Amino acid sequence: MEAIEVNELSKYYGNLKAVDDISFSIKKGEICGILGPNGSGKTTTIKCICNLIIPDSGEIKIFGEDNKKSMEYISALFEGTRNLYWKLTPRENLRYFAGIRGLGGKKVERHIDELLDRFNLSDKKDTMVNNLSRGMQQKVAIAMTLVCDTEIILLDEPTLGLDVQSHIDIKEVLMDIVSSMNKTILLSTHDMNLVQDICKDVVILNKGKIVAQDSVGALMDMFRSMTYEIVLTESLSKDDEKYLSNLGYDFYFVNNGTKIEVDISEVNEIYAIIDSLREKSIFIKEIKQKDNNFERIFLNITNGEVE
Amino acid sequence: MKKIYYLFKVSLEKNVKELYRYKFNTISNLLIFYILFMVMFSGLKSFGMSLGVSPLDMGENLEGFIVGYFLWTIIMVAYSDIAFSIIDDASKGTLEQLNMSNINLSQILVVRSISNLLIETIFSIFLLLIIMETTGHWLEINVLSILIPIFIGVFSILGIGLMCGGLALIFKRVQSLLNIIQYFLIVLVATFPRSRIISGLLPFNYAAGSIFSTMMGGCSFRDFSALDYGIMAGNSLLYFIIGLFVFNKCVKVAKCRGLLGQY
Numbered sequence: 001m002e003a004i005e006v007n008e009l010s011k012y013y014g015n016l017k018a019v020d021d022i023s024f025s026i027k028k029g030e031i032c033g034i035l036g037p038n039g040s041g042k043t044t045t046i047k048c049i050c051n052l053i054i055p056d057s058g059e060i061k062i063f064g065e066d067n068k069k070s071m072e073y074i075s076a077l078f079e080g081t082r083n084l085y086w087k088l089t090p091r092e093n094l095r096y097f098a099g100i101r102g103l104g105g106k107k108v109e110r111h112i113d114e115l116l117d118r119f120n121l122s123d124k125k126d127t128m129v130n131n132l133s134r135g136m137q138q139k140v141a142i143a144m145t146l147v148c149d150t151e152i153i154l155l156d157e158p159t160l161g162l163d164v165q166s167h168i169d170i171k172e173v174l175m176d177i178v179s180s181m182n183k184t185i186l187l188s189t190h191d192m193n194l195v196q197d198i199c200k201d202v203v204i205l206n207k208g209k210i211v212a213q214d215s216v217g218a219l220m221d222m223f224r225s226m227t228y229e230i231v232l233t234e235s236l237s238k239d240d241e242k243y244l245s246n247l248g249y250d251f252y253f254v255n256n257g258t259k260i261e262v263d264i265s266e267v268n269e270i271y272a273i274i275d276s277l278r279e280k281s282i283f284i285k286e287i288k289q290k291d292n293n294f295e296r297i298f299l300n301i302t303n304g305e306v307e
Numbered sequence: 308m309k310k311i312y313y314l315f316k317v318s319l320e321k322n323v324k325e326l327y328r329y330k331f332n333t334i335s336n337l338l339i340f341y342i343l344f345m346v347m348f349s350g351l352k353s354f355g356m357s358l359g360v361s362p363l364d365m366g367e368n369l370e371g372f373i374v375g376y377f378l379w380t381i382i383m384v385a386y387s388d389i390a391f392s393i394i395d396d397a398s399k400g401t402l403e404q405l406n407m408s409n410i411n412l413s414q415i416l417v418v419r420s421i422s423n424l425l426i427e428t429i430f431s432i433f434l435l436l437i438i439m440e441t442t443g444h445w446l447e448i449n450v451l452s453i454l455i456p457i458f459i460g461v462f463s464i465l466g467i468g469l470m471c472g473g474l475a476l477i478f479k480r481v482q483s484l485l486n487i488i489q490y491f492l493i494v495l496v497a498t499f500p501r502s503r504i505i506s507g508l509l510p511f512n513y514a515a516g517s518i519f520s521t522m523m524g525g526c527s528f529r530d531f532s533a534l535d536y537g538i539m540a541g542n543s544l545l546y547f548i549i550g551l552f553v554f555n556k557c558v559k560v561a562k563c564r565g566l567l568g569q570y
Contacts, residue, residue: 013565044565052406054562072409082400087328088321099317100415101408102310128328144404 003028003152003184009058011044018044020208031178031185033195036205037302042188046154050076075145079157083141086130090121090140094147101148115143135166152184159191174198192295204301212301219297228270230260231286318422344376377435378496378515384427385464387485388420389472406567413554452521452528460514462543466550473557507538510546514539
């Protein structure tokens, strides 16, 4: 069953086309990543699903019903906002956000205790949110999306601005939700490792349009065996980089020019590249086929337009 | 109804907790209202004496002044709370969450305002008692006779609050408009036209007049006629419905322009 259906959605801000005729759907219980460079329309799409933005055209259905009448199925966490009341404790925040949806009583209190326990927040339950670390605040915000026990959760950049440890903690929290809570999740993020680890499907947007839409596995397969890593004996000069860039291959110069990564469509193209390097007396120390990661696939699809 | 009960409960809890946690602000607010009142009260008393009227003769005017001040503080909260809470939630990044509830945003804001109003009424009564103790000017107050007209009439002010709240959703910074409206509200609780029709058409004016008559004229809420209650309720309902209509239109505009949650 489709939990979320977005059909021919478009949204303009004046002359700016934020979302341009996009359609996708997410099945119940699945986790889908919505990716794209800044300004590609991810947040607008999420806010349209949440009925916080009215689209110019198109329709959004939640379990087959118009989204405006189905808000009881959705909760969300938004990027760049605090989502919480800082002068309240985690427990008070969760109780408050349940209350504004008309929920309360012993069942909700028990659920709050379970969530605080699950996210290792029990010992901080009576500490005001502004005294918690950024990672803990984000955990409370994610718990807030779960307190109403909605079927669908929309997460807009849940790991943005977190330090390494908090990032790992939030990733574990998300993996826990995915593995044991049977929620339908739409996740917007720039963190491709997170996408690779927890998403089943992805929708990639660029300039308001969908440029790819498939399972993470299928996209990885599509780009497999095409990235080669060439380690050089010394750094490339600017002239060499210019020369290679004009060869018509997708070169990525890393490690200060001591390493080249190249995406090719035919395996034998690597010999032509080696010949070109020999021609310019660029010496190779090591050459190997690189395990593809989702970040490179994303960059390929969006033509490296990630800000 | 259960949903509204839980909403009211958590709103009240949040208000009380925040009053305690922002205690400097809470205490200074009380002090400012008290000091402001005492300055105005002393001014009025001296004015009476300078006119050669004994403070005893000024009694009715002073009572009127106390009642007016009490009403004005309550009305100030009723009309500005919705707009200020929208501005506050937009800046805190929680406005989106309120919008995602299955309870309508206007309902959430009105219930939150009523809970805030309840706390402010308790504070105002407390302040009134301190004022009466300090001035030695004890009013005979029949609490029910004040609270019933306030409860019936306050929805007209909440209606105005919803209109201001709607504008706050779109424009965010509406403080100067709110400042102007508070002077208009002083007129509503201090001037009572002789014509029932005009008084009945002005927001809260008829209810304010009834409160004055109970507090100063010695009558109780039982002395009001059905027509009096009808005018108070009709006036309240009219402004509340207009407020709801304007607010819902503003929500739609804000959603179309993608302004919800922006600050």
